[in-house]
Amino acid sequence: MNVLEMRDVTREHGAGQSLVHALRGVSLAVRPGEFVAVMGPSGSGKSTLLTLAGGLDAPTSGTVVVEGVDVGGLRRAGLAALRRRSIGYVFQDLNLIPSLTAVENVMLPRELDGVRARRARREALSALADLGLADLAGRFPEDMSGGQQQRVAIARALAGDRRLVLADEPTGALDSRTGEDVMRLLRSRCTEGAACLMVTHESRHAAWADRVVFLRDGEIIDSAGRSVPESLLEGTA
Amino acid sequence: MSIRHGLLALLSQGPRYGYQLRAEFESSTGATWPLNIGQVYSTLARLERDELITRVGADDEGRFVYRITPAGEEDVRAWFATPVVRADRPRDELAIKMALAVTTPGVDVRTVVQTQRAATLRSLQDLTRLKAGAPDDAVEPGEHAWRLVLESMIFRAEAEVRWLDHCEAYMVRVRPVDAPPAAPVAADDAESAEAQR
CATH class of the missing domain: 1.10.10.10 (Winged helix-like DNA-binding domain superfamily/Winged helix DNA-binding domain)
Known part of the structure; x- marks a missing residue:
């Protein structure tokens, strides 16, 4: 089963003269273990694609299915639970809560989902350690550099067992070495069975993906890369 | 060399x-x-x-x-x-191809760009896989040397993609409504061309 499936998804903004087609009939599936990158010029619909995939916005037409659940058919509470449980977000706007420490920021979504504090803390510390932030767990966002804050946001997206990781330019504030570490981490999450959809304008980062999808004017125009080998699909279907 | x-x-x-x-x-x-x-x-x-x-x-x-x-x-x-x-290096065939694509009637520059971009990204993926498979904490001098050569190829491929992005953006800017002559202009295209203006 695909972790994410978008079928003939269209998103329009405005009406009449000011009608904008942000996405035009996009179909895209991401399998367990698959890392997909989305590239395209600004205004091509990359970020719209990601917000629709994450259930943060609703398509004008078409369906978005996450882990077999039609996102459009969910009520608000069900959608919120799906977003917390199944989806990890790394967006350009980090949304770290300033009054919480790094580890508390990472724990928060898990606790909201009913995970006990001790377990949530353990998961959070492990996710922070994966990103080389073990020593900064007790720091507040304002006492960290931009790059460190960004890594905390990534840890928050990866803590627990998120099956779908959505990332919008996740390496924006990071130097090339740390950026590469983040790519290795996303890559290894996928190898462990997660699905990752990442928007980037950096081809060096897109190249870590199994498949690169090119968007132009709201449409998928091309893709590069090989699909997941059959051996990886066995037992996950 | x-x-x-x-x-x-x-x-x-x-x-x-x-x-x-x-x-x-x-x-x-x-x-x-x-x-x-x-x-x-x-x-x-x-x-x-x-x-x-x-x-x-x-x-x-x-x-x-x-x-x-x-x-x-x-x-x-x-x-x-x-x-x-x-x-001293051999002339760049891609630059020459792009230059001629721009001036030859009936050639869709965007398609030429995209065909090359997808191919370059594929080779960038191959290079990245080689890099991902190599140990990060190499000790052998030969491994350092290999890593540097590999990264020079990664940087070159990356530069090529950036240049192709630039070519495409540039062509859109200088010829915004110039659709490929062979293709019929669909209603959607006309709208997006209008939106760009």
Whole structure:
């Protein structure tokens, strides 16, 4: 089963003269273990694609299915639970809560989902350690550099067992070495069975993906890369 | 760049057999530049003729050991001290293809750009897989050398994609409504062209 499936998804903004087609009939599936990158010029619909995939916005037409659940058919509470449980977000706007420490920021979504504090803390510390932030767990966002804050946001997206990781330019504030570490981490999450959809304008980062999808004017125009080998699909279907 | 300077640089580290030079050259370039043994010996013959190396003794199987001469040492020093001049490299076919795509009627520049971009990204993916598979904490000098060569190819591919992005953006800017002559203009395209203006 695909972790994410978008079928003939269209998103329009405005009406009449000011009608904008942000996405035009996009179909895209991401399998367990698959890392997909989305590239395209600004205004091509990359970020719209990601917000629709994450259930943060609703398509004008078409369906978005996450882990077999039609996102459009969910009520608000069900959608919120799906977003917390199944989806990890790394967006350009980090949304770290300033009054919480790094580890508390990472724990928060898990606790909201009913995970006990001790377990949530353990998961959070492990996710922070994966990103080389073990020593900064007790720091507040304002006492960290931009790059460190960004890594905390990534840890928050990866803590627990998120099956779908959505990332919008996740390496924006990071130097090339740390950026590469983040790519290795996303890559290894996928190898462990997660699905990752990442928007980037950096081809060096897109190249870590199994498949690169090119968007132009709201449409998928091309893709590069090989699909997941059959051996990886066995037992996950 | 020449095999000649590569072999000479290896010989500046000490005398070596021909087959040794081939193995070391390939490992330090991560097997990205495979040499056949014939190339190695013909290059060595030229270096010997130019008195940059000499043959010293042979093993039981009649294989020679080569040693660098003072003139050869000087040549290596000069090579490292001299920047590589880009004009010395073969002309860039892609740049020429793009230039002609822009001026040849009936050629859709965006398609040419995208075809190349997808191909370059595919090779970038292959290079990245090689890098991902290599240990991050290499100890062997050969592994460092390979890593650097690999990354130079990654940077070059990345630069090519950026340049292609630039070409596309530039063409959209200078010819915003110029649709490929063969393709009919759909209603949607007309709308988006209007939105761009």
